[in-house]
Amino acid sequence: MISILIPTYNYNVLPLAKNLVNRAKKQGLIFELICMDDGSNSVKNKSNNDINSLPNSKFIERKTNLGRTATRQALAKEAKYDWLLFLDADITPKNDAFISQYTAFVSEPYDAIFGGFAYNPEDYKPNKSLRYTFGKNREEVDAHKRNNNKYKFIISSNFMIKKHVFFKINALNLKPAYGMDYVFGHQLSINKVPILHINNEVYHLGIDDNINYLKKTNQALHTLSALHKNNNINDSHISLIKAYSFLKKANMLKVFRVLTKPFINQMKKYLLKNKAPNLFIFDLYRLSYFCNITT
Template sequence: MLSVLIPIYNCDIRALTTVLHEQLMSSQIVFEMICLDDYSDKKISALNAEIEQLQFTSYHISDHNFGRVATRQALAEQANYERLLFLDADVMPKSEHFIAHYTSLLASAYDAIYGGFAYALEPPKDDFMLRWTYGTSNEQVPALIRNQAPFKIVISANFMITKALFITLNSQITQRGYGYDNYFGALLKSNKNTVFHIDNEVYHLGLEANESYLNKIEQSVDTLLKLEINKSIQDTENTLYNTYKSLKKLRLNYVFSWIYKSFKNSFKKNLLSSKPDIRVLQFYKLSYICYQDLNS
């Protein structure tokens, strides 16, 4: 038995749900597919309402915008089955055996199973290069490598988890914002949960424009810093966080803060260009978190 849960915000999910439904019906398992719209534009919602024609599928619309965390929590609480498969609305399964790969692990002892992320081989238009470049270098990682540090790359856009565990951990995220996947991974690790990665990717189709994505990166770093200030993170495999902590211990955070203040415009020029350098992005994030820590 499997509950497929899809949080939605301003995204047409008809193609995704059609593909998933075909695979679910072929699998011959007991399933439900629940889609919760977080108060999208009415034109999008009207299109998405068509999916209710699919068997064992329901589509709900929130009465206002609650955010990603609360929407996922509501989906989990509505689910009738013990295993939850969360998928973002802007993805598409890479394999025609996508559901079968997950259902083969329904009886496994793993608490959470992550399928992975994939990106189109063809680069997008220049204005979307930052998201694509970061995704292909940092998120499109084989399961063999992900399993070496299982709590490091935990992408909530494609994973299966037990219902009780998700509700327990997700309820500890009490703020709205971007970048809480890192915290969820830290919670899984500190809770000593078993995490397993498989090569069962979804294509990430909803690439953000460069400037929009850079803003989200800054938000995710702000989230990480807020969690550190509140002493919410006990243990994590996040490279940025651990490097920042090491720099702070050596008081090198002052140097990196100065670097951000002095070179942020040069960094941004590269990152918003048609050929962003991931090394520049990593340096930008590290100097940004040091600057924010000392100046916020």
């Protein structure tokens, strides 16, 4: 028995809902599917309301916007089964056995299972090169490697978790800020939640263009900086914090800021315009930006 939960915002999620319901029915699974729009007031919700006509499914349209993590909390409260499968709206399962590959582990000694992310080469576009390149090289990671560093590769767009564990972990994760996956992964780590990574990827369809992705990157860095400064997160699994802490302990933070700050705009222009951006430049940009906003 499983609750399939999909938060959405201004997105036509009906095709994904149909896809998942058909898979669950073929498997003979006891399931429910709930999709919740986070107050977008979108015309696309006319199509999304057709989800209510699918078996064991419903679409909920919120009137106010609360953010993705709070919407997930609301979805979990609506769910009636003990296992919750959270999926983003802008994905599609990579293989036909998607749901059964998850349900195969419900009796195993894990509280959360992460399926992974993938990027279809056909979705590459020059104006989306940064998000695509980062995703293809940093997020599309084999389960064997992810299991070697379980709490580092946390992508909450495709995972299954026990309901009571989700409520415990998500309690400090309700702020409407971009980048709150940092908190979710940190809470999994400090609570030593037994997790498993498997090769059960979904394709990421909603790839941001370079301008929007860089804006979201900056927002995530501000979120991470605030969390770190307030001692809400100090996780060795986060590479940026490790690098920042190293520079600080080595008394090199001021020197690094002085050396890199003049080049931030140049790096930004490079990342926005390059058709195959070098991720070392992206890492240097993020570290420089983080060090300049974190004191």
